[in-house]
Amino acid sequence: MDQSGRMHVVKPAHHTLTPIAIMAMALLREDDMHPYEMIRLLRHRRDDRMVAITNGTFYHTIARLQRAGFIDEVGSDRDGNRPERTTYTLLPAGAEAVRAWLRAELPRVDRPVEFRVALAEAHNLERSEVIDLLRQRAAQLDADYAEHRLGLAEARAGGVPEQYLIEVERQEALLTAETRWLHQTIDRLADPGYAWGGDPKPHETVYRAQREAARS
Numbered sequence: 001m002d003q004s005g006r007m008h009v010v011k012p013a014h015h016t017l018t019p020i021a022i023m024a025m026a027l028l029r030e031d032d033m034h035p036y037e038m039i040r041l042l043r044h045r046r047d048d049r050m051v052a053i054t055n056g057t058f059y060h061t062i063a064r065l066q067r068a069g070f071i072d073e074v075g076s077d078r079d080g081n082r083p084e085r086t087t088y089t090l091l092p093a094g095a096e097a098v099r100a101w102l103r104a105e106l107p108r109v110d111r112p113v114e115f116r117v118a119l120a121e122a123h124n125l126e127r128s129e130v131i132d133l134l135r136q137r138a139a140q141l142d143a144d145y146a147e148h149r150l151g152l153a154e155a156r157a158g159g160v161p162e163q164y165l166i167e168v169e170r171q172e173a174l175l176t177a178e179t180r181w182l183h184q185t186i187d188r189l190a191d192p193g194y195a196w197g198g199d200p201k202p203h204e205t206v207y208r209a210q211r212e213a214a215r216s
Contacts (some may be wrong), residue, residue: 039058109140
């Protein structure tokens with residue numbers, strides 16, 4: 001509350017985080033890194049298929065995360081004639097911000113880019129929580145699918161020419177595939193034999209090879 005007696009409303013931190021910010025902090029969950037290595041590692045893993053990554057945007061994102069208290073500097077180094085590079089670490093507030101963002105985005109059906117990143121980073125949450133969040137998403141998709149099919153059937157019954165329904169048919173196909181995949185994925189996650197969580201770099205040899213490629 002300020003001097004005038006008005007209440008300040010603090011918005012949850014996850015509302016201001018971008019998919020790139022989440023990807024950056026998820027990398028720092030694996031290990032401390034400098035931004036150049038983080039960019040190279042994201043590209044090496046082809047994570048830029050989900051979100052376009054430019055050097056300028058990424059470095060700006062790192063600065064914003066530090067100002068927000070989600071990450072912090074832990075040192076710097078210089079390799080040969082290359083510019084000095086600052087290494088960052090993930091702070092507890094950053095780890096919690098990632099989890100809050102995932103909880104907000106996994107159930108949503110109206111933000112496809114955010115969902116792809118949330119799904120890629122869902123392993124930062126407990127298995128049971130991810131299953132619950134995806135079930136919420138599935139319920140919404142099922143409702144959307146039923147509504148869409150009803151609308152398409154009514155359009156055809158009303159004599160709407162097929163040429164005007166091409167896009168609607170495409171959306172029906174996408175919803176069909178999405179709902180089928182989502183229900184199958186939830187069933188797979190519910191299987192105790194499906195590995196989940198734990199060490200963020202379980203395949204040490206592959207992980208080290210990726211880090212070396214990103215550093216070179």
